[in-house]
Amino acid sequence: MTLWWARRDLRLADNPALLQAQADGPTAAAFAWTPALHLWSGRRRAHLARVLWSLREDTGGALAIRRGAAADVIAAAAREADAPVVWAAREHTPSGVREQDAVQRALHAEGRELRFVGSPYAIAPGRVLKTDGTPYQVFTPFSRAWREHGWRSPAGAADPQRFRPLDSDVDLDQQAAHGDTADPLESRHEFRESQVLADLHSFVDSDLPRYAAERDRPDLDSTSHLSVPLAYGQLHPRTVLALTGQVRTDAARMFESEIAWREFHGDVLHHHPSAQRESLTPVMPEDAWATGREADASFLAWRRGETGFSLVDAGMRQLAATGIMHNRVRMVTASFLVKDLHLPWQRGADHFRRSLLDYDHAQNQLNWQWVAGTGRDAAPFFRVFNPDVQADRFDPDRRYRQRWIPELDTPGYPMPMLDHRVEREVALAHLRQGKRPSKG
Ligand SMILES: Cc1cc2nc3c(=O)[nH]c(=O)nc-3n(C[C@H](O)[C@H](O)[C@H](O)COP(=O)(O)OP(=O)(O)OC[C@H]3O[C@@H](n4cnc5c(N)ncnc54)[C@H](O)[C@@H]3O)c2cc1C
Known part of the structure; x- marks a missing residue:
């Protein structure tokens, strides 16, 4: 028997690692429900639970979902399946690489092998x-x-009949229940x-x-x-x-x-694995970032969608209610955090990590760097989104904002928490001071 280690490739179609495993014979399949998942929002974890539930159905109930570090879960599953070889898709993020190195070591220690195909x-x-x-x-x-x-052209589909079952110890129904939401968009995220x-x-x-x-x-x-x-x-x-x-x-x-x-x-x-936390181009002097109580209060207003800038607030509320935000609005909310509130991009990126249903480490961190102007191929540092101009241009009938901010046109909606023209100048002054050539 062989083992397929299911990672960020939760599908039967066009899955080279799974096809290779099946080419070797009857296949067991396992997914590690790692402690890191508990840093995710309940909604994001619930979505993963639903995806896993559906994949398990498609494997005739064979896919094992087990709690623990990947090295422990995959080594134990390989032992139970008596699989000399484990197949997996290769990850390229720093944590994915660390994880696959640990799995490889654990398997080697028992005379087994981890082989990669696809990404x-x-x-x-x-x-x-x-x-x-x-x-x-x-x-x-x-x-x-x-x-x-x-x-390459897409690979074919795996055979649902060729799986051999292993036991699970994660209650997916219970995990999926955290994501209950009255969001009418839910059906879009089937x-x-x-x-x-x-x-x-x-x-x-x-x-x-x-x-x-x-x-x-x-x-x-x-x-x-x-x-x-x-x-x-x-x-x-x-x-x-x-x-x-x-x-x-x-x-x-x-x-x-x-x-x-x-x-x-x-x-x-x-x-550049360090780009997950460090600016690729350090455009701001480190001491220019806002810190302390005032910065925490600004961050909270941003997170709750209570800045008084309607497109920023609508986006942050859409994120809180659904785990989704439109790309244009992600750019505007991110720019506001960095260039109007003067908070470091990493702080906003961490909030997105907990909340976004489509969270992808490379996409999130590097899009944040792009907006902050700290990426290699970033918007020029002097380009600062004006949240009101963006709102008029991309939500001209106010429909998006009215949808996410019911009190938009009432006295209950907060006044703008700052003067964008002033904060823009502050950001530009910091940036002019700190702009240095990018790291080699
Ligand atoms: C601050 C910020 C954070 C982001 N975080 C993420 C994230 O964690 N995960 C994520 O997948 N995307 C992220 N994006 C990129 C983009 O916002 C989303 O991919 C897009 O909104 C998804 O909606 P869609 O599938 O309908 O996009 P579509 O417009 O239909 O695009 C099709 C596909 O192209 C890719 N794509 C589109 N725009 C981008 C982009 N700017 N960068 C990289 N890929 C892109 C996505 O895979 C997307 O599904 C982020 C953007 C910003 C500005």
Whole structure:
């Protein structure tokens, strides 16, 4: 028997690690419910529980979900299955790499082997390099080289009959109950793999044509909503690209370019693991960040959506109520935290980590760096989003804001907590003072 270690690849279709395991014979499957999951919001954990529940159904009940560090869970599962080889997709985030190293050591100690095939990307991080063999620092040339490199066609689907059961010790129903929500958007975040594939097809057939014109409009909700299944690996980006590749429109190319951003961030974090916490370009003097009680109060107002800036507040409330936030609004809320409240980007990124259903370490940390102006390929440091101008431009009928802030047009809604023009100048002064060349 072999063992498939299910990680961020919770699907049967287009899953090379699972296919390799099945090619070796009957396959047991295990997922480690690690202590780190308890830092997630209840809603995020509930979503994972639902995804796992659905995958377990698709494996005929065989998938084992067990509490513990991955090294302990996978070593024990391999022992029970008497599997000499364990197959898994490779992770490229610092914690994913640490985890797979620990699993490898635990398996080796018992004379077993961990083999990798595949990754959560169309092209594994580290593969797209400049002609001199060094990594790209900037998105546009990376994306050109990424397209030229190309990717494989999707692999076939695994056979649901070839699994052999192992026991679980996590009560998924109990975990899923934490996520109960009256959110009417819930149905958009369907958790079954078959539904995810159906949603992908329906997006490409019906909504993709509008994507180019409407993707920046939070009120129109025209984006794909694929980040959630992509984050858990219910869907592989190669499957998405195989479908959009058949559509010869500008909207399809623009959509693929968003997937390329995902790949770029995966690549940057692979080459610069410290970017998960440290600014790639230290644009601010360290002592310029707000600290202490006042900073804590500002952070709380931001988190609760009580800043008096309606687009920021609507976004933060959407996040709190659903675990989702539109991309344009993520940029505006993140910019507000860094450039109006003068709080370090890491503090905002940590809040997103707990809350976002589509949380992806590389995407979150590097998008925060992009907005903060600390990334390698970041918005220039002097570009500061004006939250009111953004609101008028991207939510012109106020529908998005009215939806998330019921008291928007009443005296109950707070006055703006600061003067954006003043804080913008403060941020620019700090930045001018601190702007240094990026680290090598
Ligand atoms: C501060 C901040 C934090 C973010 N954190 C995350 C995160 O934790 N996880 C995450 O998946 N995305 C993150 N993003 C990127 C982006 O906001 C989401 O991917 C997008 O909103 C998801 O909605 P969608 O699937 O409908 O997007 P669509 O517009 O339909 O895009 C299709 C796909 O392209 C990819 N994509 C789109 N925009 C970006 C981007 N800017 N960077 C990387 N990939 C992108 C996603 O995989 C997305 O599913 C963040 C952006 C910002 C500004």
